[in-house]
Structures are given as C-alpha cells and as structure tokens.
Amino acid sequence: MKVAFLVALVLFPLGALHAADTAYSALRVLGKRDGQEVLNHVTELRGHDGTPQPAVWKIVLDDPRARGGVREVEVQHGKIVGERTPTSHGVSSSMNFNQLNLDSEGAFTIANQEAQKGNVPFDHVDYRLRAGTGGGAPVWQLDLLDGQNGHVGSVDIAADSGSVLRKDFDRNRPVQDDHAYLDDNHNPPPPPYQASRGDTDEGYSHSGEPFKSVPDFFHRLGKRFERRGHEMQNFFTGKNVHDGVEDR
Numbered sequence: 287m288k289v290a291f292l293v294a295l296v297l298f299p300l301g302a303l304h305a306a307d308t309a310y311s312a313l314r315v316l317g318k319r320d321g322q323e324v325l326n327h328v329t330e331l332r333g334h335d336g337t338p339q340p341a342v343w344k345i346v347l348d349d350p351r352a353r354g355g356v357r358e359v360e361v362q363h364g365k366i367v368g369e370r371t372p373t374s375h376g377v378s379s380s381m382n383f384n385q386l387n388l389d390s391e392g393a394f395t396i397a398n399q400e401a402q403k404g405n406v407p408f409d410h411v412d413y414r415l416r417a418g419t420g421g422g423a424p425v426w427q428l429d430l431l432d433g434q435n436g437h438v439g440s441v442d443i444a445a446d447s448g449s450v451l452r453k454d455f456d457r458n459r460p461v462q463d464d465h466a467y468l469d470d471n472h473n474p475p476p477p478p479y480q481a482s483r484g485d486t487d488e489g490y491s492h493s494g495e496p497f498k499s500v501p502d503f504f505h506r507l508g509k510r511f512e513r514r515g516h517e518m519q520n521f522f523t524g525k526n527v528h529d530g531v532e533d534r
Contacts, residue, residue, distance in 0.1 A: 307364060331415040338394045349371070
C-alpha cells in the first residue's frame with residue numbers, strides 16, 4: 287500500500303500535464319468574472335514550474351481600491367482559486383493586450399527552439415509576461431530549468447511579433463543526479479527484456495540532447511517520473527523492476 291501510494295504520488299503530475307491553463311485561458315477566466323475592462327489593468331502574469339504550462343497562473347492587477355494599489359489573482363484549471371492584496375508591491379505599467387499575439391504555448395515553442403540551437407536541455411519553465419519598456423509591446427520572459435541543475439537559461443520574446451529579444455544559456459552548468467532520470471540509457475534493462483520489447487524510444491531525444499518537439503518534451507518528462515517510481519518501488523520492496531517487469 288505504501289509503495290503504491292508513493293508511486294502514484296510520483297506519477298500524478300503526468301495526468302495533470304494536459305489540464306494546465308495557458309496564459310490566454312487564465313486571462314479569459316478573469317475577464318469572464320470581472321468584465322473585459324479589467325484586462326486593461328493587468329500589469330504582469332507569472333507561472334512557475336511549467337511542464338510545459340504551469341499549474342497556476344498569477345495575474346497581477348493595478349487596482350487603486352486595493353491596499354498597496356495591487357491585486358493578485360490565481361487561476362488554476364479554469365477557475366479562480368486565490369486572490370490577495372499585498373501591502374507592498376512595485377506597481378508596473380499596464381499591458382496593452384492589443385499587442386499580445388503570442389500565448390504561452392507559442393512562447394514555449396520559441397524558447398524550446400532556441401534551447402535546441404544552443405544544445406541546452408531543460409525539463410520545466412518559469413514564465414513571466416510584463417509590459418514592454420516605453421509603452422512597447424508586452425514581453426515574455428521564460429526561465430529554463432533542468433532538474434537539480436536549476437537555472438540553465440532564459441529567453442525574452444516580444445509578445446507581438448514572436449521575435450527573440452534576448453537569450454542567455456549557461457553552458458557550464460554542472461551535471462547532477464536528476465539527469466539520470468531523463469537518460470534513457472540509465473540503468474538499462476537486461477538484454478532479454480530489451481530484445482523482447484524493442485526500442486520504444488526510437489525517434490525521441492536522450493538526456494543532454496535538445497528537445498525535438500513538444501511531444502518529445504513530454505516523452506522525456508514521462509520517463510523521468512517513470513524511473514523515479516521504479517527506483518522508489520525497488521527501494522521499498524528490494525525487487526529489481528524495469529517498466530513494470532520484475533527481474534527474478
């Protein structure tokens with residue numbers, strides 16, 4: 287029972303991947319509740335640990351009626367799940383959504399393409415959408431993170447045109463143990479098992495290689511959770527399990 291619970295806990299995020307909101311859908315939730323005019327007061331959107339979309343979007347609003355002049359609204363799975371008025375928060379310029387042509391899905395695609403060019407692997411993303419300087423178009427800032435290695439790069443993207451404004455990759459990052467869970471050659475199954483199943487990873491990238499596509503991103507993330515579950519199961523049972531097949 288304990289093992290089953292722990293494995294389910296490790297694999298749970300895989301089921302949540304497809305239910306996450308994009309930035310556009312989070313803004314629609316707020317506009318539907320408070321009216322479209324409220325979107326003229328949005329100063330920032332933030333989302334953490336996106337795989338590739340974050341589970342929760344935080345929308346920051348300029349609100350003179352709120353204490354501190356700012357209101358923060360959290361959106362998850364199409365619903366507003368939290369709201370607060372912080373006492374201190376730097377008030378930024380409101381964004382012009384007439385210049386917002388790039389949703390968070392598109393921003394991820396562009397950042398992933400840049401990471402491929404730089405040969406920089408990552409497994410989750412922090413998002414920030416803010417107003418451009420001098421009244422310019424909103425800007426997406428994506429911070430790319432890779433397991434226990436932490437921050438490996440960032441990409442700034444113009445939200446009106448999709449142009450890359452800035453990119454910065456850390457090519458001297460240390461290799462940590464978490465890479466092992468994305469490495470399809472880590473603890474490979476024994477030859478008979480490998481021969482009977484065949485190469486189910488054909489066409490996908492391996493650890494240390496750039497992602498080939500969004501499905502490739504999900505594939506490697508799934509492998510990471512899968513291997514964590516197997517190693518936890520092996521630890522508690524003393525058995526050697528590969529992808530649900532027990533070695534005897």
